[in-house]
Amino acid sequence: MPESKGRASGLVDLPRELEADLIEMGRTFADWNVEGTFLAHSTIEHYRAGLDSAPLFHGFRETLLSTLGGAAGGYAVVRLRGIAQALGIDDRFLRLATAVLAEVATPFQPFRRWPLWKEIGTNLDANPGLSTGTGYNAFHMDLVNATQPPDYTTLLCVRPDPLGGGASILSDARAAVSHLPTSSRSLLADAAYRYGSFFNLSDVGDEYRPFPVLDGRPADAGFVRFTAKMLTESDIDAAHAQAARELADQMVAGQVSFTLQRGDLLIVNQHRWVHGREPLGDGQHTIAPEERRLLLQLFLRNRKYVPVAG
Known part of the structure; x- marks a missing residue:
C-alpha cells in the first residue's frame, strides 16, 4: 500500500473478481x-466493449470518475499491482x-517525438x-505554458526507487x-508569469507567454497555472x-505524499x-x-476538446 501522508487519499482498489477479469482481458x-x-x-470502442463485459467494471468506473471529479476530487491512485504481477x-x-484511462478521457501524446507512453527514468547527470x-x-x-494543457497527467510506476525515496507529492491547487489574501489573488490573475520553452508539440494550443496563474475560469475548464520553477528560472517582478x-x-502546507509501487x-x-x-534515496x-x-x-484530453494545430 502506498505510504500516504496528509489528507484522505484517492486510492482506488479493484475487487478481486474484477482484477481476475481484467487479467484475462489483458491477454486478449x-x-x-x-x-x-x-x-x-476504433481502439477506444474495442477496449470499451471488453471492459463492459466485466460485471463489476461499471461500478469501478463510477468510483474512479467520482474520485477524480467533484469539489473534493482531483486525483486517484489505481492499484493494478495484481495485474502487473500476473502479466x-x-x-x-x-x-x-x-483501456482503463480511456474511460476517464482520451489518451494522447502532445510530445511528437515520444510514443503514447513516455518513459521517465532516472538520469544521474540530469538537473x-x-x-x-x-x-x-x-x-x-x-505544460503550464500551453493555452490548452492536458486535462489529466498520469504516471504508471514500473519500478519504485530501490532506495525508498521518490515519494509522489500532490496538492489541491x-x-x-x-x-491567500485578496491582494495576492489579484496579482496572480495578472498575465505576468513565464516558464519553459514551447516547440514540437501538438494539440495543446499555442504558447501562453506571459500567462496568469489564475485565469478566472470555472474549475472544470480553467487551471491554476503554477510551476515552482518559474520563481527561479524566469524574470518576474x-x-x-x-x-x-x-x-x-x-x-506545501496542504500536500499529500505517497510512494507509488509497481x-x-x-x-x-x-x-x-x-x-x-x-528526492530519490541517497x-x-x-x-x-x-x-x-x-x-x-x-x-x-477531455472528450469535448476540439483538436487544433500545435
Whole structure:
C-alpha cells in the first residue's frame, strides 16, 4: 500500500473478481492505433466493449470518475499491482492500462517525438529538479505554458526507487488559492508569469507567454497555472513573485505524499491539483541503471476538446 501522508487519499482498489477479469482481458486486447496524437476511436470502442463485459467494471468506473471529479476530487491512485504481477508490465499490461484511462478521457501524446507512453527514468547527470533527476521536483502542472494543457497527467510506476525515496507529492491547487489574501489573488490573475520553452508539440494550443496563474475560469475548464520553477528560472517582478511564493507555501502546507509501487497508476486532474516528487534515496550511483526508478507517463484530453494545430 502506498505510504500516504496528509489528507484522505484517492486510492482506488479493484475487487478481486474484477482484477481476475481484467487479467484475462489483458491477454486478449489488440494493439492500439492512434489518429494523429490521439488514441484512435476504433481502439477506444474495442477496449470499451471488453471492459463492459466485466460485471463489476461499471461500478469501478463510477468510483474512479467520482474520485477524480467533484469539489473534493482531483486525483486517484489505481492499484493494478495484481495485474502487473500476473502479466508483467509489458505491452499486454499497457493495453489494459490504456483501456482503463480511456474511460476517464482520451489518451494522447502532445510530445511528437515520444510514443503514447513516455518513459521517465532516472538520469544521474540530469538537473536534479527535473522529472528524470534525483532531487526534489517542486510542485507544478504539466505544460503550464500551453493555452490548452492536458486535462489529466498520469504516471504508471514500473519500478519504485530501490532506495525508498521518490515519494509522489500532490496538492489541491484551488484549496491553496482559497487561503491567500485578496491582494495576492489579484496579482496572480495578472498575465505576468513565464516558464519553459514551447516547440514540437501538438494539440495543446499555442504558447501562453506571459500567462496568469489564475485565469478566472470555472474549475472544470480553467487551471491554476503554477510551476515552482518559474520563481527561479524566469524574470518576474518582486510583487508577483511574492504572490506566487505565498501560493507555493500553501501548496506545501496542504500536500499529500505517497510512494507509488509497481503497478500503481496515478491520475491527476490538472484543473484542480499540482504534483511533484520528493528526492530519490541517497546512493543512486550504487544502483544499476536498469534497476533505478522508472515511471511511464501518458496524458489525457477531455472528450469535448476540439483538436487544433500545435
